[in-house]
Structure formats: structure tokens, C-alpha cells
Amino acid sequence: MDRRQFTGGLLAGAASLPLGAGRAGAQGRGGTLNVIIQPEPPILVTALNQQQPTLTLGGKIYESLLKYAPDLKPMPGMARSWEISPDGLTYTFRLFPGITFHDGTPMTAQDVVFSCMTLLMETHPRARNTFRRVARAEAPDPLTVIFTLKEPFAPFLGSFDCTTAPIVPKHVYEGTDFRKNPMNDKAIGSGPFKLKEWVRGSHVHLVRHEGYYRKDEPHLDEIIYRVIPDAASRTLALENGTVQLAQWSDVEFYDVARLKARPNLAVTNAGYEYFAPLQWLEMNNRVAPLNDRRFRQAVMHALDREALAKRVYFGQARVATGPVASKTKFYDPNVRKYEYSLDKAKALLDEMGLKPGANGKRVEIKFLVPPYGESYQRSAEFYRQSFARVGIDLVLEATDMAGWASRIGNWDYQMTTNLLYQLGDPALGVSRTYVTSNIVKGILFSNTQGYSNPEVDRLFDEAASALDEKKRQELYTRVQQILVEDVPVAWTLEIEYPIIYDRSLKDVVTTAIGSHETFGAVTKS
Template sequence: MKSFNARHALARCALAAASLLAYAAPSVHAAETPQYGGILTAILSPEPPTLNVAVQQVAGTQLVAGKIFESLLTYSFDLKPQPSLAKSWEVSPDQLTYTFHLQPKVQWHDGKPFSADDVVFTYTKILANTPRTRTLMANVQEVSALDPQTVVFKLKQPYSAFLYALDIGGGAILPKHLYDVDTPLAQNPNNNAPVGTGPFKFKHWERGSYVELVKNEHYWKEGRPYLDGITYRVIPDSASRRVALEQGTVLQAWLQDIEPVDVPRVAKLPTIKQVYKGYEYWSTMYWIELNGGREPFSDKRFRQALMYGINRQFIVDKIMFGSGTVATGPIHHNTRFYDANVKPYPYDPKKAVALLDEMGLKPDAKGVRATVGLIPLPYGEMQRRMAEYIKQNLAKIGVMVTLENTDVGGWTSRVGNWDFDMGANGVFQYGDPAIGVSRTYLGSNIKKGLMFSNTSQYNNPKVDELFNAAAAAPSDEARQKLYSEVQRILVEDVPVLWLADTNYSTLLNKRVHNAVTTALGVVDSQSETWLSKE
């Protein structure tokens, strides 16, 4: 295995060369000539609470915001950093200084010039307080602008995942002239009428119906975008979403837009193509958040009993219909540094009951040992069925579950503010455990009111030590050793109930070309996407 320095040097050479190339359409459609014009219609389900990804990082927000805002980098299918707002970059030999050279002649959608000051402001004043990027910024000593086209990040210590952390989800750059104001970030009126630098401009949001984006005629990437616009249609009903895709009234569906039970049939339709690429960076994992600040969740034996009491293989086979794999622990099997050599939790109600007995949780006259609430993930029929099935499973071991349904805003508010017993969640892993995994378990990331942080309030100094050491370790070999150890500890402690690693695909009408060109899939800018004639 190459050392970090050697590997990083090779990567820098390759990336420097790549950054000098023109932005050509991917070769998969090289034989076809891209056509200008047309509106891409896509499903948006559920409707997000905001369009500012710095405020809210739910999937729907990222999907729309990825066309409006941009970040310094994007990522290839093999998770190599690629240019976005940064056209090129250098890393100092001691890996403590990252210098980014910005694309020239970029402007905000309102016509104001984009500059390094926007990047510095965004990272120091906005992103430093978000659940993902605050962990990154804890390793940053200073962010400065050398000149209007050059930004420098100086780190306190080496952070091996740094170049993996600059995507649209955790690194969307906001306009300083609109956000450097006295209004609190969450109340800024631009959150729901956003101004970015991306290939598409916000036009209108008809709540409950659609979000309309139009072509940015002054986009910095010459000749892009091809589309005249993108319209995201809010379609709450799963059957209606499927019919819309089948009939061609929408041309794009991702994640759980189409229920897993329907995907195999829909994918075989002559008008539809199924694309599996575009989820490499996300590697979504489903789990159940447990409020460790409440009894009986504060007892490790109760958490282990819940793991033994849920038939996760049934969930994967009969509810997810093959769109997932039983999770073994905190790291998705497609994410770097995954290790399957951890304590297993097969479906074993007898072992679950034995643990509850050991705790002294005896059944009452109705067989109930404990009563808890569960907030289902508000993302479609599959999630509701999953919650119902978990309720049935846990009733068999004497744990009575009350389902507490809410919308996306209510879900993020309650879980983020620790107002829950159990909360279903689907979390992106973002290519590297230092970015998408550690945030869930670090004691330093326990912050009430902040969704997608350590909302279970798990606190283990040894786990913190291992995560921090792995983030700074100089080689992949050293990082693997540390991450393997932290996986074994977490799987023993069970701070959350890991259910399934997802294996999603995107369903597209065959008129849609180049919708998926990076590891970010349809969340990325889609500046290369074009439509053939009907």
C-alpha cells in the first residue's frame, strides 16, 4: 500500500492535469451530439423545509441546491477530487496548507462578482457551525484570501480526509453580500429564494407543488448548461410518482422516489433506463437513532437487545426488496475503511429477552417490559412499512413501540432537539469516515438543536481518540487499523441500531442524457445533462 505522501503526490499530479482540461461531456455519450433546450422534470419527495443546504442537509434540499449553489470540488466515480469552483489546487509537503485557485469570471445569479472573500466568509461564518463541516473546521487554523482568485486553508494538523470534504452537501459557497447581515442564518429570506453560482437559477417555489429553476445564461462554464431549466415536482403519493415516471410527465427519480417493490418492473419499461452509478459518495445507511440521554436507552444491554430483536434480513429482503444489505456497523460496506470483522447481531429474540431480564425489565401482565416512541423516517411508503415491522418485531420481546409520525421539518426538529426515544434516519457517509461517520459518534459533536450530529448523545473518549487519530493518520494502512478498532467498539456499544446499507439506483427516461456524471449523481450540478427530442 502506498504511503499517504506518495499517493497524495500522484493524486496531485493527476488532478493538476485534469484541472487543465476542458469540461467535455463524459465519453459514455461521445457518439451523440448534446442538444440545447428542454426542461428536465424530476421528482422531489418529500418536499424539503428549505433550499439552503447550509441550513438543512436533508436529501431534497441537497438535490435542488446542487444546481443552484456550488462547492470547491466534486468527485469522480472512483472518489477522486475534481474541479468545481476551484479550478486547481496545491498541497504543501507537510499537508498543512491547501491553496485553491478559483475559476475566473464567476458571478452570482444577481450579477455580483464571486471571489475568494465569499469562500472565506462561508467557511468561517456559516459552515463552521453546520453538523458536517464543524468537524472539518475544528482542524482548520485559518482560512484566508491571498487575492480575489486564491483561497488558502491552513490546518492545525494533517487531516487526511480534507479533500473529500469539499462537496456541495458540506461545502456549498454562499454569497457574502447576502448573508453577512444581522439576520440569523435560518431566517435569511434568501434561503428559500437562493442566489448561487450554479448552472441553474431559482425562479419560483410553489409550496406543495413544484420548484422551478431556469438556465443561468451567464454560467462560468462556457456552453453550459444544455437544459433551459429543471422543474422539481412535489408528488407525495408513491403510486402517483410511479405513474408520472411511467407516463413521462417526470423524467428522473432517485433514492426512494419509486418504491423498491416497483423498481424492477419500472426499470424494464422500454422508455426507462436504470443507472447504478452516482451513489458512491453518498453510501446511505439506514439506522434507528436512540436517545442515550433517556432510560432505558442509556443501558448498553437494552440497546443490544433491540439489535437482536429486529429481523434486519427480513427488512432488506421483503421491505427493501434487494435495495439494501444488512449493515454490520457504523461504516457502509461501500465506504473507505469498512471492516466486517465485528460482533454480529443475528435475529435472536431469545438473546434479546435474556438481556432485558438481566436488566431487570420484567414483563407486566400484558407482557410489556418497556414502552417507547419511534419517529419513522418521513420518506415514503417503504419507511412506514419498515417502522411498522420494527414495531411488530420489538413487541415480541416485550418492547411496546408507539409510532409518532411527522413531516420532514418536524422529524429534523424533534430528533435534532433530542425530543424523541427512537428516530429512524437515513444518513449519507460522504466518501470518508472522517466526514460522514465520525460526526454521529464524537462526543465533541453533541450539540442540541443540530440535526445530523451526535443526536444520540453517545460519549466515549476512546472512540473520540480513535476517530481523531484516524483523521490525521498519514497512511491508509494506519487509518484502517484505527477505523477497524473504532468499528469494533461501536458495534459492542450500539449507540444506534444499524439496519441496512443501501444499494440505490436512479431511474431516468431514455430522453435524459448525462444526468449522472460524478459520484454525487443527480445531486451534482447537472450542467452536462441534456434531453433528446421526444
């Protein structure tokens, strides 16, 4: 069955699908879970790609040392215990015995050291910002990992979820070109599910990892991630039970209220505590006129963000005030506010010398539309109409997921929409976007806009090393004040994404990363 046939079957209300889609497992053990994945990820290896669909699906394949409760307190992942030295410099993790990769090779402390200190340092924007602080990583025995930091780093223990520090097999990657390794298509991890089949444009089929180290997990036999490009078909698939789970922007925001009314479905906004997703307009600070702070401030004034939250996100969002989300530690609401004012936007553009021509246009800006669903397309249209009122001609450019990632990562753009995770602490999820050291070409979700301010670098560094909470708040307040003046990106909204699931499922949301979690504990009745 190809993608076109599958979508057609959904629209016709067909219940007969391949790969055990209609099978119901016994309570507590067995069964097939069908999940929407939209858009289709370009790769499944989370160490090499951190776009949301990759992390959602890859979280079942790859695991890390810790998990995080909804209050963000650490819980055992692959590490059964951990210790911190009194000086806050040495972290010792004890691994569970019997962990194996999907190819049958034992997973040891050496794989952890290699993943964190070699591979992720090259490929993962937020991991490299954490592990560059490590002076030494050791594996004194197969079940012990010791990290010794150069200086105290307060949120270090919050850096080990399966999306931030996925552990990959050293024997597969050592000495290779990580991004071109032929085994990337096999996606060999140590999580509760392993890759059986990927039919591009149709589905990704995961099956139970029989060698999984947690007793009686995973409960499910298999998970099938369905690629369903059409928004109406995705909603219908949830309503009729063809699929049992959707997350993030899989369902368009205008359909959420309708799905909440369905008796077979549960809807929750839990499971995003670790991420606190923050959306912004990303502007390439290297390119005129976006390299002028006044232009970026004008953009903030030209946007009616309250209207954006209501019309495009149907109340599933709140207006952002700056670089730190309101649900994240050290948030300070007392920063400069950019009210919606076309007059102020025009005055700033006039001050720059960007006078309107006979046709009313001051400047043309190319906008790369992220291929993540209708809400991003609708947002782009909203921005285009908003900026036209002040003489900015926004030209929308379409691309696919891989193309968008490549162009943003390689700085080949003027403006786009981006959304990043906060990860519970500004040192983990915020600083990576603004510090000079994270301007690294080819790595998505780093400081791709090219903003650089030595004072911001200093404040982020001091705040990350300070152990006193009051001192950290003072430093983060100051850095928020500076960034809101400089506007390296135009913060728009804090998005309240839903997780929508069939009531036959249990333990879908068990941690602060929700649908990104391993799903080893999920059961289907």
C-alpha cells in the same frame, strides 16, 4: 394548477402540464427536465438544511470547489486547480474567473472563506467537523483560497462537494441570523440553475443561470421539481414520461423491478459512491432505558435485518455490520455480529430488570416515523411487530419533514430511523455521528443521540490526522469494535438506491454524487 389537480392529471394519463412540461429541447441545448422531488424540502438553502430533498434540489443552485469522480478522485468544481504543501498542512485553491452569484454579484475567495469558516461552522454538521481543523483560512486575492490546517487531515480534499461545502454569498449572510435571513427564500447561489418560482405543495421551478462560468452550460433551459405525494402517481408519471427523473426513495422499492422493464426508462445504482447510504435505528442515549447499552444490544438481536431487506426494500439493500459501510474506506467486517435471536434479546432485557407485565409488555418506546415515503412507514411497522415479540411496545408517531428535523435536531425523541452519508472516508461521514464534540443541539445529522466515549473520540481524532493508510486502518478497526459493542445506534441496512431516468436524457450520472450534482452537463434529446 394546484397539487390535487396535478396528481389527478397524472392518474388520468394527462400529458398537458404547465411550465413547458411537454416541451422537447434540441439535442445538446435547451429543453425542460421534469423531476420528482419527494417529500417537498422545507428549504432550498443546502448550507442550512442537509435533508436529502434539499440537497438533491439545492445541488443545482449551490456549488463548491470540487466534484468527485465515481472512484472518488477530486475533479475541478469552482476551483480549476489546487496544491497541497509537502507537510500536508496547506491547501491552495485557484478559482475559475467569472463566477457570479444569481443576483449578479461576483463570487470571490472571500465568499469561500466566509462560507467555510463562519456560516457552515454554525449550521452544517459534517462541514463543521472538517473546518474546525483549519487554523487559518485566507483570500490573498479574489481567485485564491488558502486553508492552513492545525494538523494533517488526510481526507480534507474530499470535503468540497456541493452538499458538504456549498458556497453562499457573504454579502447576503454576513452579520445576520443565518437561519432567519429573509433572503433564504430566494436561495441565491452560483450554480448553473437559479430559482424562479416555488409554489409550495406543487413545484419548484429552476431556470438557466445565464451568467454561469462554464462555457455552454447549463444545457437545459429549466428544471421543474414536481411534488407528487402519492407513490402510485410518481411511478405512473415516470412510465408515461410526464416526469423524466427520480432518485433516492422517490419511487417505492417494490416498483423498481417494474420500471426496469419499461423501454423508455433506464435504471442505475451508480451515483451513490460518495454517499454509501447507511441506515440505522437512532436511539436517544440520554433517555432510559435507551441509555443502557444492554437495551440497545437487545434491539440489535430483536431485528431480523435480512427479512427487513427482503420484505421492505425488495433486495435493494444489504445488512449493515456496524458504523462503517462496506463500500467505504477502512471498513472492517470482523466485528461482533448480532444474529437475530429473540431469546438473547429477552435475556438482556431481563438482566436490566425490564420484566414483562401481565400483558407481556416490558416498556413503551415512542418512535418518530420519518416522513420520507412508504418504505419508512413499512419499516416502522416492521420494527413495531419485531419489538412486540420481546415485549417492547413501539408507539408510532407521525410528523412532517420540518417537524421531524426539528425534533431530532433538538433531541426531542426516543427512537427514529435515520440514514447518513459516508462521504468516502470515516473522518468525513462517520465520526460526526459519534464524537463528543459534535453533540450540538439544533443541528440535524450530528451526534443527536448524545453518545460519548473518550476512547472513541481519541481514536477518531488520531485516525483523521494519520497519513499512513495502515495506521488509519488499525485505528478505524478498533473504533468499529468499540462502537459495535456500545451500539449507540442500531445499524440496519446499507441501502442500494436507484436513479431512474428517461432514455432521452444524457449525462445524468457523471460523478460520485449522482442526482445531487449540478446538472449543468445534462442534455435532453
